[in-house]
Amino acid sequence: MKVIIAEKPSVAREIARVFGANTKKDGYLEGKGYTFTWAFGHLLQLAPPQEYGFYGWNIRNLPMLPQKFKLSVRKVKTKDGIVEDPAVRKQLDIIQRLFDEATEIIVATDAGREGELIFRYIYYYLKCKKPFKRLWISSQTDEAIKNGFRNLKPGTEYDTLFNSAHCRSQSDWLVGMNATQALSISCGNRSVLSLGRVQTPTLAMICARYLENKNFVPQQYYQVSIQLDKDGQVFKAISAKSYKTKEDAETILEKVEDIASGFPNGGHITSVEAKPRKEPPPLLHDLSSLQQEANKKMGFTAEQTLGILQNLYEGKLITYPRTGSRYIGDDVFAGIPELISKYKDHPEFGKQATFLTGHKLGKRSVNAAKVTDHHAILPTGEPAYQLSGDRQAMFNLVVGRMLESFHQECIKEITKITIESGSTFTASGTVISSAGWRSVFNEADEEKKDEENASLPKVKRDENLPVVDKVLLEKQTKPKALYNEATLLKALETAGKEIEDDELRYAMKDSGLGTPATRAAIIETLIKRDYIKREKKSLLPTDTGLAVYNIVKDQRIAQAELTGSWEKRLEEIRSGASVNEFQEEIRTYTRSITQDLLKSELKVAEPHQPIK
DNA sequence: GCAAGGTC
Structure with a gap:
C-alpha cells in the first residue's frame, strides 16, 4: 500500500478525488491501492528550553545553545494550561500506523521550504526509515496532479531544502528565545519582553513612524x-x-x-x-491584499479576516486563503468563464457577470510562473446560502474582485x-x-x-x-500617517525593498517580513505583549513598546536586513552550501545579542503584568 | 512566560 501525505486535509481530498479514491476513514482516505492522509500544518515544533534542561528564566542558562534540537508535539492552550494538542497527537498516531504499513511514502506537502519541513519533522519524529518520493506541483488541478504523479522525484533531492528549512527554524528559536529571555531578565523579569526576527522589526516600524508623526512640525x-x-x-x-x-x-x-x-x-x-x-483591472487577491481591502472597507483586523476566510474555505466556498500569489495558471483560467457564469443571477454582481460571459476576459492575473504553492483566492462556485453578515461581505469581496480582474480597463x-x-x-x-x-x-x-x-x-x-x-x-503640510493594519501589512510585504545592499535586497524580494499566513499573528503578538495598541484604526506603540524600541532600535534584530541576510544564506544552503558554517554564525550572533541585551535596562516606569 | 512557521 502506498501512502500519500499532504500538508492539510483539503489537498489530500483533492488528490484522492483525482485518483478516484473515496473511502473515508478516520484521519485518511483510501482507494485504488493508496491511502491519502494529512497533517494540519506543523504538527511538531522545536522543543522548548526546559526539554534541554534550561529551567526557569535564569541568567545562568543564557545563552541557551542546545547541541541537538528535539521535536515536540504541537501544544494548545486550555484552561488547565498548555497541553499537547489531542487532535495532533491522534493524527500523528494515524500517520505512524499508515507509515508502518506502507510500501512507499509519497510526500505531497506544499511545494516549498515549510512544506518540506512539515513532512520531515513528522518523518524524523516517528523515526520512519522508509524511502519516500516527492510530489512537486504548483497547482491542484486534475491535470497538474496527474502530471506531478508521473514525475515524482526521489525524496533525497530535497535534502538541501530540508536543511535550509531546519536552519530557518533553529535560527529563529536561538535568536528569539535567547533575546526574549535576556531582555526580560535584564529588565527585572516582571513581564515577557519578547524579541524576534520578524516581530521586532515590525515593532520598530510602528515606533519609528509614530515618532516621526509625533515630532513632525507642520508648515x-x-x-x-x-x-x-x-x-x-x-x-x-x-x-x-x-x-x-x-x-x-x-x-x-x-x-x-x-x-x-x-x-x-x-x-x-x-x-x-x-x-x-x-x-488596468486590479490583480486577483492574495491573503495580504484581501486583508488590506477588508480593513479599509469594513474595518476588519487582519486576524478577523483570516478567521472569516478560513471559515469560508472550510465551507468550500473559496479556494485556499493563505496564499501569497495574486495569479492563476492557464489551467485554472480555463475554468473561469464557467465560474463567472454562475454569478449571472447574483443580486449585486449579476449584471457584470452577465456582461463578462459575453466578452473576452482580461488576462492580467493569468501567469503560471507567478503561482507559487497556491494560486490567488477565488470563489469555488459552490452556491452560498444565508451567510452571516461578515462572511457575506467577505465573500462578496472575493467574487467582486474576480469579476474586476477579468474585466476591461477603466x-x-x-x-x-x-x-x-x-x-x-x-x-x-x-x-x-x-x-x-x-x-x-x-x-x-x-x-x-x-x-x-x-x-x-x-x-x-x-x-x-x-x-x-x-x-x-x-x-x-501633513506628516506621514500612522500605520493602520492595512498599511502595516503592505509595509511588511514590501519590507526590504529599501535595503541598499543589492544581494540582501534580492534575497528578500519575494518575501518581505513574515509570510501571508503569519502576519496577522505577528500583529496580535505585539498587542498581547502590550507593545502596541489599536486606537480607532491606527496602530500605536505603548510606553513599553517605545521603551523596548529604544533599547534595540540600532541592533540587527530590529532591522529587516536580518531576514535578508538569513534568506540569502538559506538559499545558498538549498543549493548545497555548508549548514555548519551558517549555524555557527547564528550561534555567535546569539551569544553576542544575549550579552548586549543583558546589559539593558527598561527606561520607563510602566505598570507590569504579574508573571503567570 | 519566550520565536516563526504552518493549519483547524
Whole structure:
C-alpha cells in the first residue's frame, strides 16, 4: 500500500478525488491501492528550553545553545494550561500506523521550504526509515496532479531544502528565545519582553513612524481658490502656486478679477488639456491584499479576516486563503468563464457577470510562473446560502474582485484647465469615459482631492468666464500617517525593498517580513505583549513598546536586513552550501545579542503584568 | 512566560 501525505486535509481530498479514491476513514482516505492522509500544518515544533534542561528564566542558562534540537508535539492552550494538542497527537498516531504499513511514502506537502519541513519533522519524529518520493506541483488541478504523479522525484533531492528549512527554524528559536529571555531578565523579569526576527522589526516600524508623526512640525501655507461659472455650471480652480505667508496670498486674492471687483468676465481660459488614462483591472487577491481591502472597507483586523476566510474555505466556498500569489495558471483560467457564469443571477454582481460571459476576459492575473504553492483566492462556485453578515461581505469581496480582474480597463479622461485671473489658476477634473472593471463595485475613487471637480464643463481656450467667488485657503503640510493594519501589512510585504545592499535586497524580494499566513499573528503578538495598541484604526506603540524600541532600535534584530541576510544564506544552503558554517554564525550572533541585551535596562516606569 | 512557521 502506498501512502500519500499532504500538508492539510483539503489537498489530500483533492488528490484522492483525482485518483478516484473515496473511502473515508478516520484521519485518511483510501482507494485504488493508496491511502491519502494529512497533517494540519506543523504538527511538531522545536522543543522548548526546559526539554534541554534550561529551567526557569535564569541568567545562568543564557545563552541557551542546545547541541541537538528535539521535536515536540504541537501544544494548545486550555484552561488547565498548555497541553499537547489531542487532535495532533491522534493524527500523528494515524500517520505512524499508515507509515508502518506502507510500501512507499509519497510526500505531497506544499511545494516549498515549510512544506518540506512539515513532512520531515513528522518523518524524523516517528523515526520512519522508509524511502519516500516527492510530489512537486504548483497547482491542484486534475491535470497538474496527474502530471506531478508521473514525475515524482526521489525524496533525497530535497535534502538541501530540508536543511535550509531546519536552519530557518533553529535560527529563529536561538535568536528569539535567547533575546526574549535576556531582555526580560535584564529588565527585572516582571513581564515577557519578547524579541524576534520578524516581530521586532515590525515593532520598530510602528515606533519609528509614530515618532516621526509625533515630532513632525507642520508648515503653514496658503492658496487661493476661485469659482467660475460656465452657463450655470460652477467649478473650482486653485492658484497654481502656494504661498508661505498670508500677506502674499492676500495680494493674489485681491488681484482676482471677480464680479464683485467689477470684472463681469474676469476668468481667462488660457489652455484646456484633456488626456485619456487607462487603468488596468486590479490583480486577483492574495491573503495580504484581501486583508488590506477588508480593513479599509469594513474595518476588519487582519486576524478577523483570516478567521472569516478560513471559515469560508472550510465551507468550500473559496479556494485556499493563505496564499501569497495574486495569479492563476492557464489551467485554472480555463475554468473561469464557467465560474463567472454562475454569478449571472447574483443580486449585486449579476449584471457584470452577465456582461463578462459575453466578452473576452482580461488576462492580467493569468501567469503560471507567478503561482507559487497556491494560486490567488477565488470563489469555488459552490452556491452560498444565508451567510452571516461578515462572511457575506467577505465573500462578496472575493467574487467582486474576480469579476474586476477579468474585466476591461477603466478609461478616464483627465482634464486640466488653466485660467488667468490676476494670476494663474488651474482646475482639474476626472471623468470616467468607460468604467470597465470599476463598474463591479461602482465606488468613487478613493483619493480624490478637495479641489478636484467631480465633472468639468466643456470650455474652450480664450473663453472668458465670470469669477463668482474667491477664497483664501489656509493649509498645513501633513506628516506621514500612522500605520493602520492595512498599511502595516503592505509595509511588511514590501519590507526590504529599501535595503541598499543589492544581494540582501534580492534575497528578500519575494518575501518581505513574515509570510501571508503569519502576519496577522505577528500583529496580535505585539498587542498581547502590550507593545502596541489599536486606537480607532491606527496602530500605536505603548510606553513599553517605545521603551523596548529604544533599547534595540540600532541592533540587527530590529532591522529587516536580518531576514535578508538569513534568506540569502538559506538559499545558498538549498543549493548545497555548508549548514555548519551558517549555524555557527547564528550561534555567535546569539551569544553576542544575549550579552548586549543583558546589559539593558527598561527606561520607563510602566505598570507590569504579574508573571503567570 | 519566550520565536516563526504552518493549519483547524
